[in-house]
Amino acid sequence: MRIPRIKCSGTVFATLSALEGSCCGIPVLLRDGRSHIDLKVYISSDMEGSTGVVSAEQVMYGKPGYEFGRRMQLHDTLAAVSAALKWGAESVTVNDSHDRMINLDVSMFPRGVTLISGTPKILGMVEGVSGHDAAIFIGYHAMAGTEKAILDHTYSSKVVYGFKVNGIKLGETGLNALFCGALDVPVSMVAGDKAVCLEASSLLGETLVTCALKDGLGRNAALTKTPDETSALLSEAVKKALDAAAEGKSPVLKMEAPYKAELTFHTTAQADAAGLVPGSERVSGRTMVFTTEDIFEIRRWCSSSIDCASLAGY
Structure with missing residues (x-):
């Protein structure tokens, strides 16, 4: 069933998969459900x-x-994988999405799981998401500048001060959700610290399943749970997420073209270097803008701009 796109808040679309409603003021639709299997x-x-x-x-x-x-990334990922398989998922694809993206050991995964490893990848943290019925974000963190958020940043702590698309502040969760939405893949669950769960719920609405694995006291301190506890939390959350996906209730985030991406750097030297990337427009000392009709070009522009900026001197 094709879901009509509904314009809202000027630029953002949200489609959920047979009732009309709203999430955070964004109109939504729901579609027919299906089976876990x-x-x-x-x-x-x-x-x-x-x-x-x-x-x-x-x-x-x-x-x-x-x-x-x-070890903890692997622990949480395996807990989610095991739960998905336990609750009858047809297949599970895992994308290693941290730093060099070679952190997860493929030999630790059960038969039938596909691991996407290494970098560079065109879609980075959501490479290979096309064609899936539910996306789950594990081990995620809040956007740069978030209070009481563990290791808050947006792609690069040293380079990126802030990021927006069409005037809306986004972190990695939001931008990756937009890429998923452009491919009609719902984001069914986000797991990480309490701050990223609040960020994700604010953007994607109450039908998103979240799983808080720790509660930040600051950028480098948190109330944490034991691995046994988080395994149980993740298993329960994955079941709820698959229930929502099967019932067509998981959020699909979309945005209306054209797309205006805005990167603000920590220093003017970083912006100087990022200005070498074709298509960039400097709008202030530390801010570069890029406009495109293709949302996936934002990923390429961001990656290239951040790479250039990271080479800048003081």
């Missing part, structure tokens, strides 16, 4: 929002705490 599930796995992770050294390759962060 024919659901193709996609999992985007990041690290900062994983069980117990609170500091940069736990998420950076080569640092003393990295193996802990890697």
Whole structure:
């Protein structure tokens, strides 16, 4: 069944999959449901929002705490995978979405799971999501500038101060949800710290299933739960997410073209370097803008701009 796109709030579309309603003031539609057993599930796995992770050294390759962060990312991802298979998903695809994207060990996954590993990837954190029935974001974190959010950032802590599309502030969760929506894939669940769960719910509405694995006290401190506890929480949340997806209630986020992406950097030197990327327009000392009819071009522009900016001196 084709879902009509409904314009709302000037630029954002939200479609849920047989009732009319609204989420955060955004009009929605719901579509016919289906069975768990024919659901193709996609999992985007990041690290900062994983069980117990609170500091940069736990998420950076080569640092003393990295193996802990890697182990916790795998723990949470396997908990979600196991739950999806337990509740009858037809297939599960996992995309390693942290940093160099070679953190997850394929030998640890059960038969029948596909792991997307390595970088660069055209769609980055949601590479391979096309054709799936439900997207689940695991280990996610809040956007840059969020209070009491563990390791809050938007793609790069050192480079990106803020990011918007068509005037709407977005983090990685929001932009990845837009890419999924452009491919008609609903985001059924977001798991990470409490802050990212609130961010995701605010953007995607109350039918989104969220799973808070820790509660930030600041950027590098949190009230954490044990792996046994988070395994149980993730299993329950995945079941709810698949129920919502099967019933056609998971949110699909869409936005009306043209798309105006806006990157604000920490320094003018970074903006100088980012200005070398074709199509960029400088609108202030630290802010670059890019306008396109193709939402996926935003991914390429962001990646290129951040890479250039990261090479800038002080």
